[in-house]
Amino acid sequence: MKVDFNIDIHHLPRVEGHGDIRISVKDGKLADAKWAVVETPRFFEVMVKGLSAERVPFLTSRICGICSISHSLASIRSLERAMQITPPETARIIRLLAMHGETLQSHALHLFFLAAPDFAGTPSAVPLLQSHPEVVEAGLMLKELGNELSIATTGRATHPVSLVLGGVSKAPSKQRLAEIKQMIADRKPMLDKATEFFKTLTIPDFVRETEFISLYDGESYPYIGGDLVTTDGVRRDENDYLAMTNEYTVDFSTSKFTKVSRESSAAGALARFNNNYDLLHPQAKAAAEAFGLKPVCHNPFMNNVAQLVECHHLVADAEEIIDRLLDDDLKDIKADYKPRAGAATGAVEAPRGVLYHYMETDESGKVVKGDCIIPTTQNNANIHYDLHALAEQSLAQGKSEKEVEKLCEMLVRSYDPCISCSVH
Amino acid sequence: MNHLGFDIEKLKIGSFDFTCCEGCQLQLANKESTLPEFLALLDIRNFREISSERLDDYDIALVEGSITRQDEVERLKAIRAQAKVLVAYGTCACFGGMNAQKNKFPKEECIRTVYGDKQIDTMQESHKISDFVTVDYSIPGCPVNKEEVERIVVSIATRSPIALPKYPVCVECKQRLNTCLFDLGEVCLGPISRAGCDAVCPSGKTVCLGCRGPADGINYDSFVQLVKDKELSTDEMNEKLAFYNGFTEYLNHEG
Amino acid sequence: MIYKVISKPEFRAFVDALVRANTSYGPRQVDTGRNGEPIYQFMPVSSADEIAFDYTVTASSAKHLLMPFREELSKFSFRDGNWSQEVSYDAPPIVLFGLRPCDINAINLLDEVMLKGPYPSPYYLARRKNTFIIGMDHLPLPDCFCKSMNRHTTDHGFNLFASDIGEKYFLSINSSKAFNFLKEFETADPTYEDDCLLIERRKTIKQSFQTNVEVTGLPMFLDLEFDSPIWEKWGDKCLNCGTCAMVCPTCYCYNVEEHVETGLGSSSREKRLYSCNLVDFAEVTGGHNFRPKNGDRLKYRYYHHYRGFAVNDNQQICVGCNRCGRACLAGINPKDVINDLRLEKESCMTCVSPSPQKS
Amino acid sequence: MHDLRFTIPAEELNREPFARTSPDFGKKSELMVTDHGYKCRITNIVPLSEQERLFQLRIVDPRERAMFTFRPGQFLMLEVPGYGEAPISISSATSNREFIELCIRKAGHVTSALFEARQGALVAVRGPFGTSFPMESMQEHDVLLIAGGLGIAPLRAPLFWINDHRDHYRNVSFLYGAKEPSQMLFTYQFEEWKTVSHIDLHTIVEKPDDQWTGRTGMITSLFDDITIDPKNTWAIVCGPPVMFKFVCTHLDKLGIPMNRMFVSLERRMHCGMGKCCRCMVGSTFTCLDGPVFDYWSVINLKEAI
Ligand SMILES: Cc1cc2nc3c(=O)[nH]c(=O)nc-3n(C[C@H](O)[C@H](O)[C@H](O)COP(=O)(O)OP(=O)(O)OC[C@H]3O[C@@H](n4cnc5c(N)ncnc54)[C@H](O)[C@@H]3O)c2cc1C
Ligand code: SF4
Numbered sequence A: 001m002k003v004d005f006n007i008d009i010h011h012l013p014r015v016e017g018h019g020d021i022r023i024s025v026k027d028g029k030l031a032d033a034k035w036a037v038v039e040t041p042r043f044f045e046v047m048v049k050g051l052s053a054e055r056v057p058f059l060t061s062r063i064c065g066i067c068s069i070s071h072s073l074a075s076i077r078s079l080e081r082a083m084q085i086t087p088p089e090t091a092r093i094i095r096l097l098a099m100h101g102e103t104l105q106s107h108a109l110h111l112f113f114l115a116a117p118d119f120a121g122t123p124s125a126v127p128l129l130q131s132h133p134e135v136v137e138a139g140l141m142l143k144e145l146g147n148e149l150s151i152a153t154t155g156r157a158t159h160p161v162s163l164v165l166g167g168v169s170k171a172p173s174k175q176r177l178a179e180i181k182q183m184i185a186d187r188k189p190m191l192d193k194a195t196e197f198f199k200t201l202t203i204p205d206f207v208r209e210t211e212f213i214s215l216y217d218g219e220s221y222p223y224i225g226g227d228l229v230t231t232d233g234v235r236r237d238e239n240d241y242l243a244m245t246n247e248y249t250v251d252f253s254t255s256k257f258t259k260v261s262r263e264s265s266a267a268g269a270l271a272r273f274n275n276n277y278d279l280l281h282p283q284a285k286a287a288a289e290a291f292g293l294k295p296v297c298h299n300p301f302m303n304n305v306a307q308l309v310e311c312h313h314l315v316a317d318a319e320e321i322i323d324r325l326l327d328d329d330l331k332d333i334k335a336d337y338k339p340r341a342g343a344a345t346g347a348v349e350a351p352r353g354v355l356y357h358y359m360e361t362d363e364s365g366k367v368v369k370g371d372c373i374i375p376t377t378q379n380n381a382n383i384h385y386d387l388h389a390l391a392e393q394s395l396a397q398g399k400s401e402k403e404v405e406k407l408c409e410m411l412v413r414s415y416d417p418c419i420s421c422s423v424h
Numbered sequence B: 001m002n003h004l005g006f007d008i009e010k011l012k013i014g015s016f017d018f019t020c021c022e023g024c025q026l027q028l029a030n031k032e033s034t035l036p037e038f039l040a041l042l043d044i045r046n047f048r049e050i051s052s053e054r055l056d057d058y059d060i061a062l063v064e065g066s067i068t069r070q071d072e073v074e075r076l077k078a079i080r081a082q083a084k085v086l087v088a089y090g091t092c093a094c095f096g097g098m099n100a101q102k103n104k105f106p107k108e109e110c111i112r113t114v115y116g117d118k119q120i121d122t123m124q125e126s127h128k129i130s131d132f133v134t135v136d137y138s139i140p141g142c143p144v145n146k147e148e149v150e151r152i153v154v155s156i157a158t159r160s161p162i163a164l165p166k167y168p169v170c171v172e173c174k175q176r177l178n179t180c181l182f183d184l185g186e187v188c189l190g191p192i193s194r195a196g197c198d199a200v201c202p203s204g205k206t207v208c209l210g211c212r213g214p215a216d217g218i219n220y221d222s223f224v225q226l227v228k229d230k231e232l233s234t235d236e237m238n239e240k241l242a243f244y245n246g247f248t249e250y251l252n253h254e255g
Numbered sequence C: 001m002i003y004k005v006i007s008k009p010e011f012r013a014f015v016d017a018l019v020r021a022n023t024s025y026g027p028r029q030v031d032t033g034r035n036g037e038p039i040y041q042f043m044p045v046s047s048a049d050e051i052a053f054d055y056t057v058t059a060s061s062a063k064h065l066l067m068p069f070r071e072e073l074s075k076f077s078f079r080d081g082n083w084s085q086e087v088s089y090d091a092p093p094i095v096l097f098g099l100r101p102c103d104i105n106a107i108n109l110l111d112e113v114m115l116k117g118p119y120p121s122p123y124y125l126a127r128r129k130n131t132f133i134i135g136m137d138h139l140p141l142p143d144c145f146c147k148s149m150n151r152h153t154t155d156h157g158f159n160l161f162a163s164d165i166g167e168k169y170f171l172s173i174n175s176s177k178a179f180n181f182l183k184e185f186e187t188a189d190p191t192y193e194d195d196c197l198l199i200e201r202r203k204t205i206k207q208s209f210q211t212n213v214e215v216t217g218l219p220m221f222l223d224l225e226f227d228s229p230i231w232e233k234w235g236d237k238c239l240n241c242g243t244c245a246m247v248c249p250t251c252y253c254y255n256v257e258e259h260v261e262t263g264l265g266s267s268s269r270e271k272r273l274y275s276c277n278l279v280d281f282a283e284v285t286g287g288h289n290f291r292p293k294n295g296d297r298l299k300y301r302y303y304h305h306y307r308g309f310a311v312n313d314n315q316q317i318c319v320g321c322n323r324c325g326r327a328c329l330a331g332i333n334p335k336d337v338i339n340d341l342r343l344e345k346e347s348c349m350t351c352v353s354p355s356p357q358k359s
Numbered sequence D: 001m002h003d004l005r006f007t008i009p010a011e012e013l014n015r016e017p018f019a020r021t022s023p024d025f026g027k028k029s030e031l032m033v034t035d036h037g038y039k040c041r042i043t044n045i046v047p048l049s050e051q052e053r054l055f056q057l058r059i060v061d062p063r064e065r066a067m068f069t070f071r072p073g074q075f076l077m078l079e080v081p082g083y084g085e086a087p088i089s090i091s092s093a094t095s096n097r098e099f100i101e102l103c104i105r106k107a108g109h110v111t112s113a114l115f116e117a118r119q120g121a122l123v124a125v126r127g128p129f130g131t132s133f134p135m136e137s138m139q140e141h142d143v144l145l146i147a148g149g150l151g152i153a154p155l156r157a158p159l160f161w162i163n164d165h166r167d168h169y170r171n172v173s174f175l176y177g178a179k180e181p182s183q184m185l186f187t188y189q190f191e192e193w194k195t196v197s198h199i200d201l202h203t204i205v206e207k208p209d210d211q212w213t214g215r216t217g218m219i220t221s222l223f224d225d226i227t228i229d230p231k232n233t234w235a236i237v238c239g240p241p242v243m244f245k246f247v248c249t250h251l252d253k254l255g256i257p258m259n260r261m262f263v264s265l266e267r268r269m270h271c272g273m274g275k276c277c278r279c280m281v282g283s284t285f286t287c288l289d290g291p292v293f294d295y296w297s298v299i300n301l302k303e304a305i
């Protein structure tokens, strides 16, 4: 069967930001497959120049509306390291709880509202409200739980207000923490319900070997800071982020591409899972087992499952963190500091993967240079090559244009790309 | 609710984003407890971020983001032509937002810093959407306050006029019994910024940066005097005033 | 009124028992200011340990516990093209600990405004009646001027009032409930010596005031000075931020707003405390503003506080706590404004009145 | 560690001696109007001009309807559930115990909602509130009614009152001015007022259109058309603040005592009960001590005009 067709998906829906999929098939053979990011750049690296360090996290959190806490914390971490500020332990775990909230919120949004419609064959989650009300409800309750965690720890669900250099400006009240603990207990069953639902879905069978990159500190499942590792055995210090990214530009995309040891690499839930399986909470491991997910898994569609597994980890870990905070007097939350010159990288595990902010300050505490490398940027190349491989595999299996189109969309979406963020 | 003799119809709505972080659109999916009720008010015709359905018969367009590229102007004008009501949604759309912090650098420098020699299309300035089209309502906020959004959507659905608070953030801040950040030695823009956010930043003990723009009838001169009287830094004040681009007319008038 | 004395530890035990058993509010330190000074607010408390017994003054008054910043007045439910209205005046009982005499006087003034006249407010009444108030005296801060307003002592409006007489508190018991509670604790009838200590304490307090604001004849002055340029002078400073009214224990102006719930099933009519300094306070539909300038609005606040309204027999409703003065970022405070006003009038008197030298 | 002996039960606290005895919540006369409205059905809507309509309301509950009485010049708080309340003058006859008429201009929140409402809609009214025109004192005297624009709304009640008791009043003149002929309200009633009520009606507009054959100019020029016996005349003036300032100064010059001239003031209002303080003029509440004031009081009120 010799077919000619072009797939041109302009502004792929149900992802954050603007990206296009372009595939052309000639004579039944794949001629070209591209992942093109067309988002408008905002030039954050320029904007930070001359800005006071303390204002920077408020600026950079606006890189992304979904993972604003990660951006804020990446900036804070880089600036704290640059200016040699050590935040108090209490602040450190409040921040971790904030990250958990954001990741839970983001994963729930992606799983239930952006990805689930693909599997159910609906254009959005709105029809699912009718067909699977209990699943949508579970998704909403988990997303709300994530948001509540973020609100309690940072003052707001999107664009945190109380994450500042030196620590946090305000601690959550014990009463609020106790309420959230109760909320977690009440909503755990929702997570199990969701797991049951996702088990009924068929994950496409597709494998392309790649290199997974994430943070790793050997002690806990990573979220804020640590070494940089890959499944190919690379391990480097946080400050060596450039060696882990090797950014380059391609002419069809406003977002850059990156690589480590191979032609492309991947970050995100699956990468974290692949590198840190041992450090997962037992409850999360049990969930992974239920899906037959084991490290190292090379099926990008399994990223959805890894996200669900992480939700189990986040909820269980959040519960333990809250217990620690309830025993704390929550007084020592912010370190005093003096501005100074310095430079450092802050790396955090954003919901979509490892995120680097690099900042250089002068002695008055103003930023003189900034650099941000976003998880989706690190996935662009992988998405691009995956598209190629997936299209080829599908054509070989004799799939129709419609089927190829749908699979390609699903593939991109399973990376949960955050495009406006990647262009920034 | 039809005690006045008319039935409330679903609003045919489209949500569109330009140069921004999409955080404001994300708020539409937040406040989960009332989300099903909120969605029941809407007939979503076009909302790429959550739905692959794209229909062009919306009446109300929520426009998020600032304008930084010529092709965006055309897209925006097309949306204006279709929409009966166009809402500037979020600080970027209302004022240009923090994206406008790049305005102070020449665009060539911006491109060179980030992309090296690669050709990139961008405008010198990040514009508010009212620079190009007529705006019917503005909902400022970075991000918008979902409660306010809900209220405004309900107002449109129930055919009730829409109004933002005219008073400054301090009113809400005092109602939350916060310690004034000036008493802690910081410059807060609360006295001159429009309320409606429930003083979320000062309540988290960080200064108000004026994301909702100036309140009605502000006393800018007295505010500047206050910063000087308290021996706080006017540079810091200016950095804050410029943060969301909402106070340009005052900043320019000053110097 | 019944008088008793109680040792300080015993009083603490009494307060502890009371606040543990009830929803309670008391002074707590919430922050430390720029110059190291503690900042207090009336906050929920659940044990005596959380209370700052020796606090100076709270940044914001306790009025919001009787008159919340936001309060639902009424609810409408919609069904089948019809609606029904529900109004409820429920208020759970609360204990309000540590009010200063001026604060108690402020509540007494609110009582006048809210409960007198043809339309007493049932919402206020419900809360007022369900609030158990324990007062405490204190030495004035340098800028307190409640003595000038004659609000530095109080003999009603509380359930129990504690005066610090050194080792003990001198208790004025003004309610049977308080009396009953105290039965469980060790109190004694005041001795002659205790009485002397109390009188001594009152004297000390009275003599400690460093700020005096001359308010005699002020109502007339205000009328005469209605068009004085000093209003514009101070108005030019005013930020229209409403802070003064929010922290003031007697400012009670409000806005009523109604909102339909997102589900369209009901709507709620809500009262929100407002401030006469806010730009649209006197603006009517169509845009006409009866007080368009900052000075007009600032003047109006002083008018209300120091001239009084007919509804409360033209009483001055300022109690002299100077919360507004401390909180005002523009540095506007009653003492300076009133002195300015007087200076203006007095200088004007000297030039018109025939003086011996001139004649 | 809760010790129940120290728990305050609400009922007990209520009995504390210093607390004011509780008003009888069931007694409508005392408290109902503070928050409960009488449910009304909009029985008729008459368009008067582009911006103004006359709404005819009927209190649904017969008992409440029987209880509702008011005096000319009083206003009520009109509640449109879901939208809010607005103070509106009662524009109907006090003798009309079946219907309440309100003449309303579309202006903001509440009034716009009302303009969306259809016949049969259910709203509520609270009141009546405020002072009224001393119709009895005006008996056996000449009465001069002067209205500008929407000012005719509060004037209709005294007009109807005079009509109901026409024998008690001597000469009654009504001077009515509007910006444009199209904004002149209740023109359909003019004939009746003239011929049946024997009211000397004079109208004037500022900006005439092609059809307009009557007088053109400011309302004060209508004084040339009538003869006034200042010693025996009472006046009621309603309209925008600028207008009554001019008119009242004129009447004052003619020699009408200030305490026989009445005006109805307008201020922002949120409660109608002397609590919200929005309607203060000087130290006086428009809602309690007004809206009807004699001119002497008005010039003694700071910032009244
Ligand atoms: C005693 C009195 C009698 C009145 N009689 C009439 C009448 O017969 N017909 C008529 O069309 N209008 C009358 N008005 C004016 C009318 O009250 C306002 O036009 C109306 O309040 C506008 O309300 P809104 O919600 O539509 O406007 P918005 O601008 O949305 O007002 C919001 C709220 O502000 C308050 N408010 C705003 N403007 C005024 C105002 N001018 N007066 C009082 N409160 C205001 C109200 O509480 C109102 O609900 C009268 C006003 C007063 C004080
Ligand atoms: S912290 Fe800011 S918003 Fe709050 S009172 Fe002070 S100046 Fe106003």
Ligand code: SF4
Binding pocket: C237, C238, C239, C240, C241, C242, C243, C244, C245, C277, C298, C324, C327, C328, C329, C330, C331, C332
């Ligand atoms: S007097 Fe001071 S506190 Fe009051 S509104 Fe003016 S600036 Fe704000």
Ligand code: SF4
Binding pocket: C244, C247, C248, C249, C250, C251, C305, C317, C318, C319, C320, C321, C322, C323, C324, C325, C334
């Ligand atoms: S006006 Fe100022 S001094 Fe007087 S009671 Fe109010 S806050 Fe206290």
